[in-house]
Amino acid sequence: EAQVTQNPRYLITVTGKKLTVTCSQNMNHEYMSWYRQDPGLGLRQIYYSMNVEVTDKGDVPEGYKVSRKEKRNFPLILESPSPNQTSLYFCASSPLGDSSYEQYFGPGTRLTVT
Amino acid sequence: EDQVTQSPEALRLQEGESSSLNCSYTVSGLRGLFWYRQDPGKGPEFLFTLYSAGEEKEKERLKATLTKKESFLHITAPKPEDSATYLCAVDGTYKYIFGTGTRLKVLA
Numbered sequence: 549e550a551q552v553t554q555n556p557r558y559l560i561t562v563t564g565k566k567l568t569v570t571c572s573q574n575m576n577h578e579y580m581s582w583y584r585q586d587p588g589l590g591l592r593q594i595y596y597s598m599n600v601e602v603t604d605k606g607d608v609p610e611g612y613k614v615s616r617k618e619k620r621n622f623p624l625i626l627e628s629p630s631p632n633q634t635s636l637y638f639c640a641s642s643p644l645g646d647s648s649y650e651q652y653f654g655p656g657t658r659l660t661v662t
Numbered sequence: 663e664d665q666v667t668q669s670p671e672a673l674r675l676q677e678g679e680s681s682s683l684n685c686s687y688t689v690s691g692l693r694g695l696f697w698y699r700q701d702p703g704k705g706p707e708f709l710f711t712l713y714s715a716g717e718e719k720e721k722e723r724l725k726a727t728l729t730k731k732e733s734f735l736h737i738t739a740p741k742p743e744d745s746a747t748y749l750c751a752v753d754g755t756y757k758y759i760f761g762t763g764t765r766l767k768v769l770a
Contacts, residue, residue, distance in 0.1 A: 552705075581758065590762035591706070591749065598756060606757060638705050650696060651758070653705030 550575045552654035554639050560660045561629055569624045569657050571639030578644040580622040581606070581651065582614065584635040591638070597622055598644060629661045664689045664754050668761035675740055675768050683735040683764045685750030693756075695733050697726050698749040700763070706749055709735075740768045 552573045561567055573580065581596040583606075593606030597616040611633055613625040622641075626633060636658050640651040665688045675681055687695065694713050698706035710719045712728040719726050723744065725736040735748055745768045751760040 579756070583758075583760075588762065591751075591760035593758050593760075596756065596758075604756075607759075640705075649694070650708040650711055651706075652708070653698075655705055656703070 550652070552639055552641055552652050554637075554654040554657050556657060557655065558658050560662065562662055563630055564628050567626050567629060567659075569626075569637060569639075569659070571622045571624065571654060572620050573622075573639075573641040573652070574620065575641060575643075575652065576619065577641035577652075578619070579649075579651075580616065580639065580641045582612070582622070582624045583638045583640065584608065584633075585638060585656075586635050594624070594637075629659075631661050633659065634661050635659060664752065664757070664759045666750055666752055666759050666761040668748075668750050668764050670764060671762070672765040673767070675737075675766070677741055677768055677770050678739045680736070680738045680740070682737070683748055683766070685733040685735070685761055686731060687733070687750070687752050687759075688731075689752045689754045689759065691754055693753040695728055696751045696753070696758075697724075697733070697735055698751065700747045700749055702747075709748075737766070740766075742768045742770050744768050 582594040583591045595614040597603045639654040642651040667686045669684045697709040700706045710726040715730045747763040749763045
């Protein structure tokens with residue numbers, strides 16, 4: 549089954565404790581992206597990657613890191629989480645091209661930083 | 663600055679009562695405009711991609727249209743299972759900007 553998987557699905561952590569949220573896709577997509585979703589603010593793009601070793605900032609990259617060492621994986625790293633990073637996080641992937649390149653979203657990771 | 667504004671924020675319809683959702687956008691170099699459906703606690707689910715003004719796409723009770731400044735999602739004779747949040751997004755240059763969505767509730 550074609551899918552985007554994220555782990556963990558739920559995470560409660562404390563301020564300053566480094567964490568990684570994993571994202572993996574099995575569709576051989578070139579493009580991958582991370583979003584956060586907050587009430588009243590909608591989905592905001594954190595980082596995106598157009599291929600292995602190619603990453604770029606979205607609208608809200610502060611406090612986050614990403615890496616793309618393999619085509620299928622795109623982990624999101626919070627090196628020193630703060631309470632304002634409490635949010636619902638989504639990973640997404642899509643092919644690159646001029647047609648039919650809609651994004652497929654993972655199930656989400658709900659992060660709480662206390 | 664690239665921007666996407668959706669209206670209304672929330673909409674309650676009776677079953678069978680048709681309506682339209684609006685998505686106004688400002689983007690330098692539109693590569694595509696997307697509509698997604700999102701159910702509570704789940705990831706967005708793709709509905710349509712529109713690429714150029716004048717384009718229309720349909721799927722069951724939904725029809726999406728695009729002009730140079732806005733897109734509409736028309737819902738014809740909605741059913742309770744159409745209740746969800748509908749999101750609009752634009753792709754400028756591989757950076758995606760989402761609107762805050764329209765929460766649709768269809769009453770039986």
